[in-house]
Amino acid sequence: MRSKIVAGNWKMNKNLVETEVLLAELSAKLPDTKAEVMVAPTFVNLTAAVDKLKSSAIEVIAQNMHFAENGAYTGEISASMLLGIGVNTVIIGHSERRAYFGETDEILAKKVVAALAKNMRVMFCFGEELEDRKSGNHFKVVESQLKNALFSLDASAWSKIILAYEPVWAIGTGETASPEQAQEMHAFIRKTITNAYDAVIANNVSILYGGSVKPNNAVEIFSKPDVDGGLIGGASLVADDFIAIIKAIAY
Numbered sequence: 649m650r651s652k653i654v655a656g657n658w659k660m661n662k663n664l665v666e667t668e669v670l671l672a673e674l675s676a677k678l679p680d681t682k683a684e685v686m687v688a689p690t691f692v693n694l695t696a697a698v699d700k701l702k703s704s705a706i707e708v709i710a711q712n713m714h715f716a717e718n719g720a721y722t723g724e725i726s727a728s729m730l731l732g733i734g735v736n737t738v739i740i741g742h743s744e745r746r747a748y749f750g751e752t753d754e755i756l757a758k759k760v761v762a763a764l765a766k767n768m769r770v771m772f773c774f775g776e777e778l779e780d781r782k783s784g785n786h787f788k789v790v791e792s793q794l795k796n797a798l799f800s801l802d803a804s805a806w807s808k809i810i811l812a813y814e815p816v817w818a819i820g821t822g823e824t825a826s827p828e829q830a831q832e833m834h835a836f837i838r839k840t841i842t843n844a845y846d847a848v849i850a851n852n853v854s855i856l857y858g859g860s861v862k863p864n865n866a867v868e869i870f871s872k873p874d875v876d877g878g879l880i881g882g883a884s885l886v887a888d889d890f891i892a893i894i895k896a897i898a899y
């Protein structure tokens with residue numbers, strides 16, 4: 649049975665003090681839930697976050713990593729470094745990494761392999777741009793993003809994969825995919841994985857939706873059968889909003 653997950657991607661927000669304040673508030677208000685709850689603070693605050701959440705059910709995850717084990721990659725962080733501070737899950741392929749840092753499908757495929765080689769969990773992000781949606785190319789684009797980065801993996805690797813469908817036009821814009829659009833794409837993703845692997849793998853992988861999820865739209869989006877939770881940006885920076893979104897997960 650696949651898990652439901654609500655993850656907060658804090659992006660480049662919150663200094664150390666702000667991180668500790670937000671984590672204290674989240675821990676204090678965390679509802680009793682069967683969903684996995686995760687937060688991804690910036691690299692420099694990961695150690696403090698792991699420490700602060702030691703006795704909490706909230707998992708600290710990373711926003712990115714490099715594919716190399718170590719070496720001359722100024723400014724980068726490896727899987728072993730994350731594992732060494734107690735971070736076992738990493739976001740790979742966020743559209744901001746693709747758009748602003750030139751991360752191609754080929755680079756992302758290497759990152760996925762490197763994380764899995766260390767037994768980390770990967771939250772793989774993908775999604776079409778507005779032009780793709782307008783031209784009706786969105787299914788093709790999503791299919792090729794999945795194929796290029798993930799479909800060379802062994803079937804056994806999929807127990808470590810979480811997918812996050814984030815249509816680029818819905819990120820930080822206040823415009824969400826409608827619950828029907830999200831469901832349609834998530835069902836397509838599951839069908840694509842069934843074709844590439846099998847139905848068991850497709851049904852066991854959690855597929856999160858991301859893109860302007862807020863307390864006022866989360867219930868409807870999460871009610872769709874193929875939507876297993878959300879990857880939340882802006883609303884995860886406000887404790888009450890993030891908590892309300894966690895509560896929107898239904899069982």
Ligand SMILES: O=C(CO)COP(=O)(O)O
Nearest residue numbers: 657819820859860881882
């Ligand atoms: O990019 C996102 C999460 O990774 C979504 O961001 P927003 O929720 O701010 O649209």
